[in-house]
Amino acid sequence: MVPITTLHYLVVAAALFVLGVIGVLTRRNVVIVLMSIELILNAVNLNLVAFSRMWGNLHGQLFAIFIVVDAAAEAAAGLGILIAFFRNKETINVDEIDLLKW
C-alpha cells in the first residue's frame, strides 16, 4: 500500500476546488453558489494544513483558522445580501440579479 503523502492531499484539494469553481460558474441558485464558495475555501484550507504538516510548523494551521473566520464573515455578509435581494426582487437566481446592469 502506498503511504499517503502531501501530494495525495493536494489532489483531493484540487478536486474540491474545481468542483467549487464549476458550481460558482454554472449554477443559478445563489445559495448553491455561496456553498460552492465554501467548497473552494475548504480546498484551500486542506492545502494549508497539508503544507503545515509537510514543513513541520503550525503557520499553515493558523492560516486555516483565519480562513475559517473569513468564511464565516463571507457567509454572513453574502446571505444578508441575498435576503435583501430576495425581499426586493422575489428571486434567488444569479442571472436575474442585474439591477446594476445598464
Added chain:
Amino acid sequence: MNPALNAAVNAGMAPVATPWFFYVLAGLAVASGVAVITRRNAVHSALALIVTLLSVAGLYLMLYAPFVAGVQIIVYAGGIMVLFLFVIMLVNIDRASKDRQFNRIWPVGLAAACALMALFAFAIVKGKALFPDRGLSLPESSNTQQIASMLYGEAGRMGQYTFAFEIASLLLLVAILGAVIMTKKKI
C-alpha cells in the same frame, strides 16, 4: 511494532490509521462535493456540504491538526451551515427548484473549470518531485497549546499572530453589522 505500521510511520506523512481511511474520507468528500453542485433542492445540497465538511475534518485529524478539525466541525458544520439552512428556509426554495438549474452560459463555465483542472494536473505532475515523501512529525499532544501561544502570545509578550487575530475580530464585527443592516426592512 508490526512492520507495516512501522513502515507507515517512517514514511512521514503516514496517517494515524491505515491509508484506507484517507481514501474513504477523500472519496466521501469529493462525492458529496459533486452532490453539492448537482442537486436541484438546495436543502439536499446543504446536507451534502455538511458531509463534505465532516470528511475534510477527518482529513485534518489524519494530518495531526486536531484543533483545526474541531474548529471545522464547530464553526463550519455547526455555525455556518445552520445559517445556510435558515436562509434556505427564508427564501422561496420551491420556485427555484422548479426553474432551470444552470445558467445560459454554463458550457463556457464548464470549459473554464476544465482548463483550471488541466492547469492543476499539469502543476501536480510537473511539481511532483518537489514534494518530499517524508514529512516532519509534529508533537501532536500540544497542538492546541502551540496554536494558542502563537495566537495570544505567551509570558506577557504578543504572539506572532496576535495583531492579525485582533483584525479578524474587527472583520467579524463588520460582517455582523453589515448582515444586520442589510437584512433590516428599512435602511
